[in-house]
Amino acid sequence: MEQFWNVIWLFFWGFAFVSYLFALFAVITDIFRDRELSGWLKAVWILFLVFVPFLTVLVYLIARGRSMADRQAKSAQQAEAATAEYIRSVASASPTQEIAKAKELLDAGTLTQGEFEAVKAKVLSGA
Numbered sequence: 545m546e547q548f549w550n551v552i553w554l555f556f557w558g559f560a561f562v563s564y565l566f567a568l569f570a571v572i573t574d575i576f577r578d579r580e581l582s583g584w585l586k587a588v589w590i591l592f593l594v595f596v597p598f599l600t601v602l603v604y605l606i607a608r609g610r611s612m613a614d615r616q617a618k619s620a621q622q623a624e625a626a627t628a629e630y631i632r633s634v635a636s637a638s639p640t641q642e643i644a645k646a647k648e649l650l651d652a653g654t655l656t657q658g659e660f661e662a663v664k665a666k667v668l669s670g671a
Contacts, residue, residue, distance in 0.1 A: 578615060639667045643667055
């Protein structure tokens with residue numbers, strides 16, 4: 545029975561350690577993400593994280609937890625907007641480019657005149 549409880553304690557402390565590591569890396573990431581925090585304050589936080597890591601993580605989460613979540617959300621929104629803009633810029637060709645491509649296909653004989661006119665009408669209608 546004692547061995548069972550030793551295994552339970554091992555799982556508990558393993559979970560606590562992994563949770564602490566997640567919190568530690570989240571705090572370190574947030575320290576370097578915060579543009580309002582001066583370089584000296586960042587250095588002080590990192591110094592405390594090196595010498596008193598557990599207490600510093602707790603103090604940081606209590607003192608700056610709400611703004612930490614705001615910075616995380618803002619960063620996610622910026623990344624999402626940048627991704628959407630990139631996809632829009634790559635995925636959609638301008639109507640002029642599409643008509644020019646269709647004209648090349650018409651000249652090469654791949655498209656008939658009727659198909660070219662259909663592509664041109666579709667592009668110009670915006671559908």
